[in-house]
Amino acid sequence: MHTHTGKALFKYALTAKRTFILALVMLAIGVAAELAGPFIARSMIDDHMLAIEQPFYETTAKDDLTVDYDGRTFKRGDRFAEGESKGAEVRVLQVGRSFVFVDAAVPDVSGDRSFADGVLTLTGKDGVRSEYPAQKLSATGLFAFYKPEVPGIMSLIIWYLVFLAISIVMEFGKTYWLQSSANHVIRKLRMDVYAHIQRLPVHFFDNLPAGKVVSRVTNDTEAVKELFIAVLANFFSGIINMLGVYVALFILDVRLGLICLFVVPIIYLWVVFYRKFATKYNTIIRSRLSEINAIINESIQGMSIIRIFRRESQTKEEFENLNNDYMKHQNKMLNLNAFTSHNLVNVIRNLAFATVLWYFGSAQLDATSVISLGVLYAFVDVLGRLFQPITGMVNQLAALDSSMVSAGRVFALMDEPGEDVVDGSMPRYKGNVEFKDVSFAYKKDYVLKNISFEAKQGQTVALVGHTGSGKSSIINLLFRFYDPQKGTITIDGKPVTELPKQWIRQHMGIVLQDPYLFTGTILSNVTLGDERISRKTGEKALIDVGADRILAHLPKGMDEPVVEKGSTLSAGERQLISFARALAFDPAILILDEATANIDTETEALIQSALEVLKRGRTTFIIAHRLSTIRSADQILVLHRGEIVERGTHEELLALGGRYYQMYRLQLGAAEAPATPGAGPAISPVANPS
Template sequence: MKPNIGKRLFQYALTSKAGFIAALIALAIGVAAELAGPFIAKTMIDDHMLAIEKPFYETTRTDGTVSFAGTHFKREDRFEAGEAKGGEARILQVGKSFVFVDGSVPVADGNRSFANGTLTVTRGSDTFRYEARALSADELYSFYKPEMPGIFQLIGLYFFFLIVSIFAEFGKTYWLQSSANKVIQRLRLDLYAHIQRLPVYFFDNLPAGKVVSRVTNDTEAVKDLFVAVLSNFTSGIVTMTGVYVALFLLDFRLGLISLFIVPLLILWIVLYRKVATRYNTIIRSRLSEINAIINESIQGMSIIRIFRHQKQTQTEFEQLNDDYMKHQNKMLNLNAFTSHNLVNVLRNLAFAVVLWYFGSEALGTAAGSAVSLGVLYAFVDVLGRLFQPMTGMVNQLAVLDTSIVSSGRVFELMDETGEPVTDGTMPRYKGQVEFNDVSFAYKKDDVLKHISFTAQPGQTVALVGHTGSGKSSIINLLFRFYDPQKGTITIDGTPVKDIPKQWLRHHMGIVLQDPYLFAGTIASNVSLGDSRITREQVEKALRDVGADRLLAHLPQGFDEPVIEKGSTLSAGQRQLISFARALAFDPAILILDEATANIDTETEALIQSALEVLKKGRTTFIIAHRLSTIRSADQILVLHRGEIVERGSHDELMAQGGRYFQMYQLQSGTVGTDAASSPAALSVQGDPLAGKNTVAAMATVSEKSDNRAGSSAAQKADSGQTGPGLAGGNA
């Protein structure tokens, strides 16, 4: 894990540290309660079940003693200090039976046999014989009877710890997952908030699908880090620590011989991640690309169908999907080949060493140093518990690596430089806009060169020119989506660079050629959920732009549901809603990006008067492709290759007979008609329809100057046909 990623994940974990601490405490309690089981079993075996072979002595007391053959016996470790002991007796196991020896047995370890009332113990070449008698089940039970309270107490203690471990496991799971959910909630909120602060040009280079993938898929993978990986690794480390403490408490040698497992596990994790990280980086990248192509295909489905591009799109998707599956299979092979095999090898190796060494001691080959059977049983039980968390940790290595890779992708996006956020707002400015010798380049070549003009409050300024002339770039600078490399832009005399971007845009509005509508209702798309805009203001704005006429047929009126992008509404209806939105927000500066290009003649006439109302009291910039819509503009700026080549009112520019005159002549369909092509005649003509093929018309003018170009355009105008606009799109 990269130090920076680990540190930042830890900082996010601290936002819900109370839950994680509670989960760790519950985990520690659960591990301790679970590890108490082997110790209880050890005590039950050594102190109660096998301890029956310890010497018994006659006693005169009757409490806690064994009554056998008219005599009371008590086990030697049950005598109190100073209590008198009588004659010795022994209970020894021979095969599946038990025998009673009335006397001491100096040598009891070895190979035992019983026949004809004689117990024979053979150890090496030595043989020892003792007079004995076989015990019936009831007689044997009488010797176990004093141990039963202790055994029941240990069983009760075992169930108590079992209940504690159940509640601890529940608490650990609940607190860990709830804390992880809070952390991911905070991470997603921070990520989404940061996306809102990223400059607009950032999204020009990163497909929307990739951004969505980082907000959804990658953050969900980070959640797995806190829920699955943190749970397994933390519980694994705590459990393994508890296991090693238990092993050393059982027998120091047992603990030492088991330590070899830890460095092997650490080495494996390091080696595994070196290979897995390479695969996971490609996997997450391919998943992001798959999301991007799906998003692009859905957005452009109509174009794909029209141009029969389905096969090529599907082929591209299949290539990405195949590459994604190929690397997924590599990860699966890596996990299947290594994870479980490693744990099995370590477990078998550990058991083999322990059973070989300590098992042989327990059988008497190394007398005097053997561990008890209860210790050996407890050790095998505890050692088995060591590999349970180890298996969980190894199995989570793939999730760990995926989570780290995803965390890196999330933090990479969060490290992109965002725009500063300034709370509050500023008073509504008057709207005087001045560009003073502004030059701007997106990359190297200038797209705007020495632009200078002034728009007085309340004026309408039109920007015209062919595609790429710089019209939209001027608007981008005005909104401060970008800042110019040279020159200054001021509003009411204040440089825009000195005004926080949020304050600047608070008093600006825009109507796009293809307006964007959000899922909701018509009314919510006008107010955009802004509490400052009342229902009355929404309805008034819709009525002022004439929307009540075009939307009156809808079943729910202004509360009619709108799906994403408003695809169930006509272009004219979407544009009217966009007009109402701009009117409701009452901006000081209004930008119309060929706002009437997609509206038919009847609808355009309907909203022209509303537009005049909309423009009153505010400075309006119009990106004009349809030149007939800007005849009343106070100032028209004609751009060509990033420079203002002409400026003035409609009549002034027509009188000059320059570039604007030629563009207007082409759109009006009067090219080559002597009477109609003069500036004076054009200045009094009616509004022509937009949508003529400018490139084809200019080629006709330059090559043939054929009058038929004008007559053909006029025929299209009469038939109501529309086509691509003059500029066609944003510069």
């Protein structure tokens, strides 16, 4: 999974490659500018501050590099031009906190130094003592020897400030462009996830709660954003910093650089060890978070049911169990992070410093040691800088793993096979629908068996039957939410499988038993923001279905705001709005899914007349439980356990005296139903069973 996730993330990073590359170039420049500091310090110490102990020679020429002391002129040995004559050698040496002037050549300045009564004594490692007449330098005298070094030191300070300014500018640029790139990538990722959700087949959402889908689009993509902003910034800058540091270490001293390479395998093993446990915990943490979202979403949706059936304590217990499990695994992550935190970096850092000091020994820290004091200072400075990026990387390990797990969940959703969205459209078809020997199963068992019927343009076909008889499955097949395993479905003689799903649905309309209204206004719920449907068309649709009379009491009329699925409107008002929506889209095929089931008798009369307006000239399918609403249907199909057991008009089916007759009789009561098949209404003392 990690490889796939890594590749997918890299592909998304490439969408903002210019800004990412710019950020990384700025990062590299910033690192180089920052690492210039120790080299400048090395030069300052070795070439200027400690260089005062190098041999000086008397000279007659005077320039900016010569020293005037005690009526004589001297110049540092390494500053004489080729062929320039050198006079007598003198030395300036540090003894404790003071400096002394030796008017003689001193072949070896190593070893212990002491000064007393105008005599400098040097004791070598072999115990041999050398004595030289010397005089203690006053502050003025010492400054005379340092004066030629001042321009060089000032020049290095200016260079240090220049590099510092470059480093600050590059740090700002890197942070800005890296975050800008990350925001661009996440915007695209979130758009792609949302677009993919629109393409997922309807049956995918049968098994995945809305809260979990929401969690993928919001929480998980936000965690991926952290990956690009915090983790990527820290890891990229960390790796580039470490490369820069190692280059600097090897430039300063190859042996020291080789010694400090031991840090790399330790960090690699550390990351491998950490991710082994962290991935396991983070997968559970992310899963629990998405389950928590799902249960919150479900509880809010079903709050009235929870209250009515007094399920508050059980719901709370379910939530508490999930929340406790979430906390338990968060604590496991906490323990892991505490164990592998930056404290371990401090241990490695101290180990590295101890190794360097042990290898070179404190006794060597003088002007003629294996390495100069300037190199050692620069080395310790650079080595200290090695552990700053390591600390940054280690602190981001938790975010890295959490982000990778989240990214894996996002890409797993995007790997779900979707339906291609096809541009364009097809001309409005007539709406002649035919099912030929159609059999269909959601999983294993067939819910529709050998279904065959024909619905011609302008006809009304009613589907009746008990719950689970297959009525909704026929509609699902018609909308191509699913395709049948056997048989064919044709519209105007063309098999639906040969046409893009969006083209077919473009000329279909549906009115549900519990209509779904979106947040907006009543009018926007009719037009659904479709540019092809003008405000005038939307208003006419509302007037044609009679909704204008029912909505007249609302303060803003058709522009009245709709909130949370239209909870402030009555069932009848919501139903009329959905009728107007179907009419405005002018479908060739109209499906009415138990459209009058939730309507009171008074509103039903209005709805029935709206239905007549709506059905005119269209092929209409009605799923009905209330049989009184389908008396005028051209064809009634009676379904039982996935098969059509009876078909015909209302009168034909009553005359048949079969299943439809029994259902009708049960609904209307024996007093109103025909006493015997084919007979007229009979008066019977039997009470209405309903």
